[in-house]
Amino acid sequence: MIDETDAAGEPTTPGDPVNTPKTAAKPGFVASVAAFVRRHRLAVSITGGVLALALLGTGALSAGAAMNAPAEASAATTTPTPTADPARPAPAAAIAPSRIRTCSVADRAADGRLAAMQAQVVNAATGEVLYDRGGTTPSRTASVMKVLTSAAALSVLGPDYRATTTVVKGSEPGSVVLVGGGDVTLSRTPSGTETVYPGAAHLDELAAQVRAAWDADPANPPLTKLVLDASYFGGDEWEPSWDLVEREDGYMSSITALQVDGDRDDPTANTSWRSADPIGRAGEAFADELGGIAVIERGTAPSGAAQLAQVSSPTVAQLVDKALVVSDNTVAEMLARLVAIKTGSGNTFGAINQGVLQGLAAYGLDTTGITIVDGSGLSDNNAVPPSYLTRLFVKINAREANLGVIMDGLPVSGQRGSLSYSDRFAGDNAVADGAVSAKTGWIETGYTLSGVIRAQDGATLTFAIYALGDVSDDTKQAIDTLTTGFFLCGDNLSNQ
Template structure:
């Protein structure tokens, strides 16, 4: 597909003074007759002069009021909407009120992405583009229709978490004494990044806490009290998160192929088989895996069981997750699903909405309220975007990204965590912004999304003409992996057009 551009035609200029001599030239007799006629017919001539003056004022208004668009380096198309001619205002007497000045004529934009948007790989296209400085909608295709977002949902989840939890918040895993002698309770605090690898090992989660550190704290605290019997029983408390561990609208292939863990308040390494791989098969018992790993670190444990920590129990040890700011970066740059669900659930709990999947909608929407963008039509089924039942209009994203681009509140953290075309994260992979689209490398800051029924991209474009655009593109329906390249091509069109983007 190719952009279509129409460079504006130059308007003819009129110089009345230069033209006057040609009209004034003539025989003296003619001038005498004109003078005599003028004396006899002063009133008609005055009226005629007024008409001419009004005509000249109207012409000047058209010439000076019409916006002149800058030509873009893309193919041409003409705009179908002519500029209206403002009504001239006659000079009023000094003592009379002056009428309001005529409104300026809207700019005619001439850079079209029609061919790019018509690419069949986009299937059912929805899109919107906004000038971030003026708030003007430059391009709209179903922009107000709520639809599934895929992983672009992580933008909403992250924005809510930064508001409700704050960028410095950490989730804490604790161990307390059990009710029975010789028992301790491992209490999950919702940290999916907690690692079973040795301290000092780098996992997929920079800054993750390690079980061996927690075990060392527990052993030291246990042995410090001579009255304690041998520690032989470990109880696993994952009650901080409630309800089902797997969202009913998710396909289990996401777990089996290593993209999503079951969502539990106690797990290690996002329940990956390989703690060092972003994509790694997950189990069906993340709580059990965490318990086994911790028991191994403690040593001497003969019994592992599920339960709940007794109220007021003495703490034996605690470790904390990376900060919310670090977790947002992970959720966005490589689209980590488990971290996004962790953030969504913590937001729901903090807002008082509840601790289940069903509470996420109320919690996240409450967390987004402070940004002042109307959430009408928005439905949040999960924090990651895997569900087909999430619904967000592209217009919500373009408006939210205006706030993100302005770094309102803590949203600068989100802006800094976005993938960047050809530079960082999921937009730097070999199949993104390649070939002709590489002209936009470093200019697109956006979250990618993919589920079986749609590909999405939304974020900020630093356009070629110096303008800043916010945008959202949904390619929904019967899509293939090739939709990514079609989305990149359309996005590159927005980059090339900038503020001259035509809604054609």
């Protein structure tokens, strides 16, 4: 016990423990207390509570109780029942210290090719952050954004949802209206042909339904006019922050509710030149299938018009797989726009932020600071912290709700999709082949990678790496090397 001093600064004998009974007050001590009170009445009146607490440890509280108690109480010899002091809450259980981890990736993280690097690694089983470099700062994601878009689509639309393209009777005799329902996978190739979109519907099937329904009514005049209704999506067809080179180089189409084959020149090639008029191209292709069409124009379907035909897209689960495994930008924008419409947020680029965030709310993670400009990640104006991705991937890895669809759709190091290309996880990094399931990302101002690592020691890690700024093609290898370091370290990963 620590020695204490009295009011004059002299040492006092340590008091008995608070719960030790006393049969009488100590006269010398009581006198000294009384003298102190007479000399310092004002101070005592102001700080009485503090003084009482100070005296408690010296035994003075027991002495004071004895002075003010009835005579019979002073002579009592029974032990009083201890009572809890409400001013002294029980201390919380001590937090066990985190063990010291010794496996460093400092040399890998120092690679200049990573430019302005942000990263975070989490143990998926414990939730412990093992490694963090700017992990809570929202930044552009590149195509890793497709993970958020997919998660929102699975929440809002569900894995079995399909977008539908319909044909209805027009307001004029001899006319029909082709109504786009947002299906960018609809194909102009003959039925039975495999395009880049497995399970896609075909225009020839749609045309055959129209002809059968039209010819079934003898009162119908010859079919000569086709109206194109793409009003399901509104606003700009090209997000203003996107570089037009993405369309010219064949990575992205204009975003319209009516188009075929993602507006590719080559329906069988993931990367293929896209036009500036996907609606017109779709209309011409459908007119060719119908035959006899003399006029094609833009418009909207009459209210309550009789439906003649319909075909549907692949399921959301199939579309998510396509958006993730080869990073299909057009499909990702299709999903984002359908989410915005379904949530009631709107049908333009400007509605995507609200719609996707509403979809993500179902997973119970804080989305504060996140900005979503598009569904594909092409915009530099997107902002998501790596920490959001590491937490979302914990849920994806656990296959919560419908998130197992994302887990199954991710590229896999050395085995599947964009992580199986010859320039990914090659050389020394091949040790992690099959162990990394993650979404890749690339725009002119950054490379990204985020997903799940089955580490060498058996731990499951979730991670996100952003390499932003002045990057080059070999930044991908620097990201792979750092990821391989995480794989080798596992739960022994040091944050130093």
